[in-house]
Amino acid sequence: MTDAASAPLNAWDRVKLARHPERPHTLAYLSELSPRFVELHGDRSFGDDLALIGGIADFDGIAVMVLGHQKGGNTKENIARNFGMARPEGYRKAERLMRHAEKFRMPVVSLIDTPGAEPGIGSEERGQGTAIAESLLTMADLAVPTVALVIGEGGSGGALAIGVSDRILMMENAIYAVASPEACAAILWKDAGKAPEAAETMRITAADLLGLGLIDEIVPEPVSADEAPREAIAAAGAAIGRHLRELLQEFPLDDPAAMRRLKDERYQRFRRIGAWREDAAVLAGIANGVLP
Amino acid sequence: MTDAASAPLNAWDRVKLARHPERPHTLAYLSELSPRFVELHGDRSFGDDLALIGGIADFDGIAVMVLGHQKGGNTKENIARNFGMARPEGYRKAERLMRHAEKFRMPVVSLIDTPGAEPGIGSEERGQGTAIAESLLTMADLAVPTVALVIGEGGSGGALAIGVSDRILMMENAIYAVASPEACAAILWKDAGKAPEAAETMRITAADLLGLGLIDEIVPEPVSADEAPREAIAAAGAAIGRHLRELLQEFPLDDPAAMRRLKDERYQRFRRIGAWREDAAVLAGIANGVLP
Amino acid sequence: MPAMREFLSRRGKFRPKGREDETGAPQIPDDLWTKCPSCGDIIYTKELERSGQVCPKCDHHFRLRARERIELLTDEDSFYEWDIALRGQDPLRFVDGGGSYAKKLEQTREKSGEDEALITGSATIAGHRCALAVADFGFLGASMGSVFGEKLVRAIERAADARVPIITMNASGGARMHEGLLSLMQMAKTVAALARLGDAGVPHVAVLTDPCYGGVTASYATVADIVMAEPGALIGFAGPRVIEQITKQKLPEGFQTAEFLLAHGMIDMIVPRAELRERLADILALYQLAETVSHGSIVGTREVGAGRD
Amino acid sequence: MPAMREFLSRRGKFRPKGREDETGAPQIPDDLWTKCPSCGDIIYTKELERSGQVCPKCDHHFRLRARERIELLTDEDSFYEWDIALRGQDPLRFVDGGGSYAKKLEQTREKSGEDEALITGSATIAGHRCALAVADFGFLGASMGSVFGEKLVRAIERAADARVPIITMNASGGARMHEGLLSLMQMAKTVAALARLGDAGVPHVAVLTDPCYGGVTASYATVADIVMAEPGALIGFAGPRVIEQITKQKLPEGFQTAEFLLAHGMIDMIVPRAELRERLADILALYQLAETVSHGSIVGTREVGAGRD
Ligand SMILES: [Zn+2]
């Protein structure tokens, strides 16, 4: 996998790297980056989801609430962690911890790494859609600075649920997509085997998304994170720390006006997203009070 | 049951009246008192509890959020309504609707009528204690006026969960107790048959509780509500309406300072409750820096 | 009230497109008779039209196009459409087996008679002013792309400014794949707009209709202040076939129906199409009453026994 | 900081009552050997004392009296008790088969060596100042009566004023029946005080210990910002016998244990007694750090690889 140095990687290569079993997951980041992490469990209404974890960490002298999808390092762990696919109780835990962070004025750091929210009977019974939507709503309105880093797979709504952040970063070999390339290929090509083509046209790599203005920064992986996890984590920690400090400087936590500005800037950030044009002839027609 | 007119009723008589199968329940009050009621369902995470209902009602020209326990009028209904014993999802629905009321500045009217929160395996699994506690917390801090009326049985924490109100009223033949007389007798007398004695010494009637300063007003039932439901409901409606108007006058909904005062007065109301004394000798000892 | 003036002035001044404008894929065959997909009954098409496309025998609610819903719901001539000049782009230069997204958009506009999958505007319902955002399943399965999101957010912002409730009527087959992550981000964008609407104390009522899946279910539609659904509508996050494939389990009877969601606490009520207008009018009246009372004016006087019995 | 001064000044100036003061019903027989009720092993009593009353073989956590918990948890000589003059009353003139509540209170004070079921005060844990409220199951099953509620609320108010976290260590067998509705209302009273503590942004950490039932579980203890429990502690709303009687169902294995609550999402963590002090110190340090950072001061500098591995 040292192709990175020689030939440019295509989107499908990145997909494989983003899913690489040796790639470090959230707990590896925490153990490397925080000397003090207190994990908090449970949604207070149904269960505790091990696929989406959270807790308070001392991150370089800042008390932050960390939220992150957690994949396993082997099959047994992956079964316990549901392959990083969170259930409604995971998103409800995340929402609870976001409110905790707001109450005690802790910035929120999200580490995104999921194939997507779990599709399952129980998840539908307990309102997977509603749980994700409520997490989005809470996060959009949170009165503390928030930084998200996609460390592996950023899979659809299940990823975004903890990613409505003031700064959005991606590891160089991470991906972030509206659907898995396989699902996209199955729907639009009627052939899941066309996933590599789908991956390309979907624009899911860090470079693509930086180009589209959807993310703020790429954390370089000169050697991919599965091969050099500590180096990748250190670079990620440095980037997150820099953004946190910038945000805390610009938006002092104890200044209500700054928190309103922060929320306003976050709103504008997402408000702008999209590609559209306005048909000049129609606009002229409206202005003149007649249809074009 | 027209003894009321002739001889004074004892506590156990009131228990029987409060539980009388013909006594009107929450929906009867709503149908009599509101020309427009939109029931809202569900806790948005697990289920919909038919034993604790809620919705927006036009109550005499005021849009209010009504919450109430709902018993059935017959066995089949009682099974569907779980005999008015709410589950955690009932209290979570109540909490959700309280926040709805606060968001849209609607006063909250609670109609209390439950033997208690359901004791059951599923209820424990889904956190009956936590659900009640969160309902108490939300209600204690609500920035809209709240009026509670005990229409039948006010059974323990399951009743109080929707009763942390600015005004607390009781129907003349309602009861309000920390535990059922049967449970109290079983524990303290080791004999559930001593329930009538327990009922007496527990001070659970409206008159007792008015005397203890725990409630604000008794709604008279010249004829008990099981025999004259429309009259009882009309009297209840008049009392609730009067308290609502007083509260709205004293605490205008669009005045944030008034809402802070309202919350402060509510806090002081509950803050005061209890019976204690301070041992003068010990106080003197503390003042002098020595133990008495 | 400058906000209210703007709320009204942004309309395009023209009558709404009628059903006769729709050239492509009508839900209802133009024959004399229509077969109900639920009970199999053969229904006189005119009768179906009179019932708002509800099967008189089994109560099956046929899918409706957005403009049909608007017509059924709003007071006559009260609908003023917003943002009719907005057009989709092909920001990713997306190409699948069938060609480019740009071409597909063009074809879909032709075929569906609509410019996008969401129609927004202001209207009155039984005299109550509201903002409306109605999804059109006939336009690329009402997938939420950039224009969908932008139109919805503009409608929410106008509702917030004018302090007028917004009603969304929702359907969706899933994400607009062709717009990639831009499509996913519309979930955050629309929900963020609702957060501000909520801070302003303005209500959002959502009506979920068949089918409602994916990003729409996982964003703005389910965090409404009141969520209702049409009888029998299928509503979920993941599609039933995906769930069946992945879990290898048989799905329970009635899985993901509106009735299933009600039982699981996810929606406030199920409202038959015939009662929708009246129910929404009730709700709008109650919110209006709350607004009036919160500004210090109480109109009612206690009349004992003035109830509904 | 006048608030902090008051926080400290309200203490009674005397050393905490030691275990030697307890005259009645000691949990641990004063013999050389103690039998573990969980594994049946015979343990050298002195060893049990050294382990904080945890069975060295099966990890069973014996119940502790409140002062034993305070001794195990706090820095030496750091505990200053509050409100030692508060005494219960008999407001209902409650009489059961055994006599009056007034008499029962008197007897219980004699037997237990305590004046009420809750002991409050200020202390430091590994140098971190906090308020403490510790329930004593040996006093009428740590039922929450008026004095319990009043002491707790005073402690919460002092914690809010001084902006110092409060740690509650909770156990309870249920309501104080003898105080009737006054007892029930302590649920509202204590939770209302916590609502204000929360508005002030001051944390509450609750430790649930065996057994914890009824009003305490349904009020202040479970709405803490962080809820932890001792291993194996039984925690619930309704008692297991009541549930079994009413439902006629066999209770599932491990029902209402701390581990059951963790799996069902109700608590944040299970902390063995031996680790409690350290874990609380960590949490207090993190909240302290948050407070410092929120006032604009960041002390750390990024050192790559400064982690725990
Ligand atoms: Zn049919």
Ligand SMILES: [Zn+2]
């Ligand atoms: Zn043992």
